[in-house]
Amino acid sequence: MTAPALETPVRYSLLAARRWHPAEIAFWLVAFAAFLLFPRNLLLLNEIAILALFALSLDLILGYAGIVSLGHAAFLGMGAYAAGLAAKHVTADPLAGLAIGMGAAGLLGLVTSPLVLRGTDLTRLMITLGVALILYELANSFGSLTGGADGLQGIVMAPVLGLFAFDIFGRTAYLYSLCVLFLLFLVARRVTNSPFGLSLRAIRDNPLRAAASGVPNGRRLAAAYALAAAYAGAAGALLAQTTQFVSLDVLDFHRSADLMLVLIIGGAGYLYGGLIGAIAFKLLQDAIATFTPQYWMFWIGLFLVLFVLGGREMIHGAIKAVALRFARFGKGAAR
Amino acid sequence: MLTILFDGIAYGMVLFVLGCGLSVTMGLMNFVNLAHGAFAMLGGYVAVAAMQRLGLPFLASLPVAFLAAALVGIVLERLIYRPMYAKSHLDQVMFSIGLVFMAVAGTDWLMGSTQQFIRLPAWLQGRFEVAGIGIGRYRLFVIAVCGVLAVSLQWGFTRTRFGSRLRAAVDDARVARGLGIPVSRLFALTFALGSGLAGLGGALGIELMGLDPTFPLKFMIYFLIVVTVGGTSSITGPFFAAMLLGVADVVGKYLVPQVGAFIIYALMVALLITRPHGLFARART
Numbered sequence: 001m002t003a004p005a006l007e008t009p010v011r012y013s014l015l016a017a018r019r020w021h022p023a024e025i026a027f028w029l030v031a032f033a034a035f036l037l038f039p040r041n042l043l044l045l046n047e048i049a050i051l052a053l054f055a056l057s058l059d060l061i062l063g064y065a066g067i068v069s070l071g072h073a074a075f076l077g078m079g080a081y082a083a084g085l086a087a088k089h090v091t092a093d094p095l096a097g098l099a100i101g102m103g104a105a106g107l108l109g110l111v112t113s114p115l116v117l118r119g120t121d122l123t124r125l126m127i128t129l130g131v132a133l134i135l136y137e138l139a140n141s142f143g144s145l146t147g148g149a150d151g152l153q154g155i156v157m158a159p160v161l162g163l164f165a166f167d168i169f170g171r172t173a174y175l176y177s178l179c180v181l182f183l184l185f186l187v188a189r190r191v192t193n194s195p196f197g198l199s200l201r202a203i204r205d206n207p208l209r210a211a212a213s214g215v216p217n218g219r220r221l222a223a224a225y226a227l228a229a230a231y232a233g234a235a236g237a238l239l240a241q242t243t244q245f246v247s248l249d250v251l252d253f254h255r256s257a258d259l260m261l262v263l264i265i266g267g268a269g270y271l272y273g274g275l276i277g278a279i280a281f282k283l284l285q286d287a288i289a290t291f292t293p294q295y296w297m298f299w300i301g302l303f304l305v306l307f308v309l310g311g312r313e314m315i316h317g318a319i320k321a322v323a324l325r326f327a328r329f330g331k332g333a334a335r
Numbered sequence: 336m337l338t339i340l341f342d343g344i345a346y347g348m349v350l351f352v353l354g355c356g357l358s359v360t361m362g363l364m365n366f367v368n369l370a371h372g373a374f375a376m377l378g379g380y381v382a383v384a385a386m387q388r389l390g391l392p393f394l395a396s397l398p399v400a401f402l403a404a405a406l407v408g409i410v411l412e413r414l415i416y417r418p419m420y421a422k423s424h425l426d427q428v429m430f431s432i433g434l435v436f437m438a439v440a441g442t443d444w445l446m447g448s449t450q451q452f453i454r455l456p457a458w459l460q461g462r463f464e465v466a467g468i469g470i471g472r473y474r475l476f477v478i479a480v481c482g483v484l485a486v487s488l489q490w491g492f493t494r495t496r497f498g499s500r501l502r503a504a505v506d507d508a509r510v511a512r513g514l515g516i517p518v519s520r521l522f523a524l525t526f527a528l529g530s531g532l533a534g535l536g537g538a539l540g541i542e543l544m545g546l547d548p549t550f551p552l553k554f555m556i557y558f559l560i561v562v563t564v565g566g567t568s569s570i571t572g573p574f575f576a577a578m579l580l581g582v583a584d585v586v587g588k589y590l591v592p593q594v595g596a597f598i599i600y601a602l603m604v605a606l607l608i609t610r611p612h613g614l615f616a617r618a619r620t
Contacts, residue, residue: 126559131604138597295443308433
């Protein structure tokens with residue numbers, strides 16, 4: 001059975017949303033240019049790229065599908081451990097490891113999705129949190145496999161595509177992570193602008209009406225959840241491969257909580273939210289950590305409280321203004 | 336075996352006192368307050384400070400812990416919690432996680448990151464045996480105190496004027512206000528009561544659960560399980576949930592220590608899947 005042809009104006013507006021804005025092109029040019037501009041900060045840039053991918057993953061389910069999750073670290077950890085173990089026992093090839101990490105996390109997402117689709121927001125928060133905690137306990141208990149509290153050590157990666165070896169400055173790491181982020185971003189962009197993405201937004205805004213107009217809510221949400229899980233798994237795999245180490249920390253609750261803050265800073269529901277949030281979050285963390293490394297947690301808490309109390313719109317207004325100026329600057333430079 | 340059961344019940348009782356404060360704020364006021372554990376930690380630290388610095392006896396430090404947590408609760412409710420009532424659950428979650436993080440780091444800074452201990456009075460130490468069951472004196476004391484609290488709370492919410500006004504205010508704040516019920520003062524009082532109970536539970540629990548700055552994060556999940564599994568519309572639900580959780584956790588830790596906290600999380604997920612609205616859910620309108 002073929003889908004009925006869309007009305008011309010609908011199709012037109014869908015296509016318009018898909019078109020690239022000059023600011024977007026400028027954003028990615030800057031991201032790749034950062035490799036040349038900040039050769040001393042590549043390790044930080046690599047962390048930013050990975051966090052951005054992780055945030056993109058949460059945005060897919062929270063911003064687009066409206067599923068709240070307090071345990072997204074479960075998938076990050078799954079991806080990281082899967083990729084780490086694959087590197088140790090199966091193959092040292094990064095791309096194969098990445099695929100294994102994504103696959104494992106995506107599968108976990110698919111398996112746990114029926115749990116998440118039940119009940120209210122509150123039940124979802126609890127179940128996602130519970131799944132992450134169970135994984136944490138499992139990783140802790142099966143020390144012979146995961147290394148337990150000591151972490152998974154001795155991961156050695158082969159060069160990417162057999163050409164680019166990882167070095168201690170993070171040159172290969174950053175470009176590798178950024179390329180993966182960019183490719184997965186393209187896929188996410190395609191997905192969110194597709195009829196599938198539109199139906200997710202319909203479910204988010206009004207599940208009852210979406211169901212009434214023929215959207216299979218449960219199946220769509222499960223698919224989105226598994227996709228987001230695979231994205232988080234990719235972030236975890238990148239983390240394991242570029243740092244060549246996996247510890248229980250990847251499954252820790254603070255990972256999920258930090259991620260929420262990232263998305264709050266950047267704004268949920270548009271793909272660049274996670275990316276901008278990740279940049280702001282990491283720079284903030286880096287700046288604060290230089291003068292109070294021990295009480296970073298206090299500041300993160302304060303930011304969370306102020307962001308919610310102060311209204312997110314205000315901050316997003318500021319970010320949009322900066323982005324606009326940035327876009328104009330990018331255009332001017334191009335000329 | 337029965338000794339383990341007894342210990343589990345005592346543990347569950349403390350969980351109930353800690354958790355029922357949350358079911359008061361979260362269940363009745365429909366506010367997701369993950370920072371509840373921070374109030375419990377505050378109560379615990381106040382009790383420690385009262386005993387070590389001021390030299391108060393253990394029994395006297397308990398009401399001090401209750402009052403301190405209630406006082407901080409009411410101040411915070413007036414200042415920063417109120418604007419949060421109308422916001423989405425997600426905002427409330429973020430907001431209260433932020434508070435937890437601040438409380439954890441702040442306590443670490445003020446009191447140091449080491450585990451805190453208290454000296455129980457001599458008559459609360461040790462164990463005795465009744466029909467082969469080893470009964471810890473302190474655990475018996477905890478069960479007695481928490482049992483009295485459970486009964487009086489249930490009575491308070493179902494039989495008193497305060498309870499019926501509160502239930503009316505929760506079900507429909509606008510109509511309640513129209514009937515002349517001071518809704519916002521009622522909420523503030525309820526919040527103070529919930530925080531105070533958390534503080535009391537924190538003080539009672541030092542001996543059983545330990546106390547260090549990561550307390551709110553470590554036990555947050557336990558409180559939440561008590562409330563979500565128990566359902567949020569009555570006191571009996573959280574009570575049974577706390578008992579179940581306490582016994583399961585203690586039994587698990589005694590008999591199969593290698594799986595750790597795995598049992599309770601699995602229990603929670605299983606219960607939430609089968610009863611998404613809690614064990615004793617009242618039909619929501």
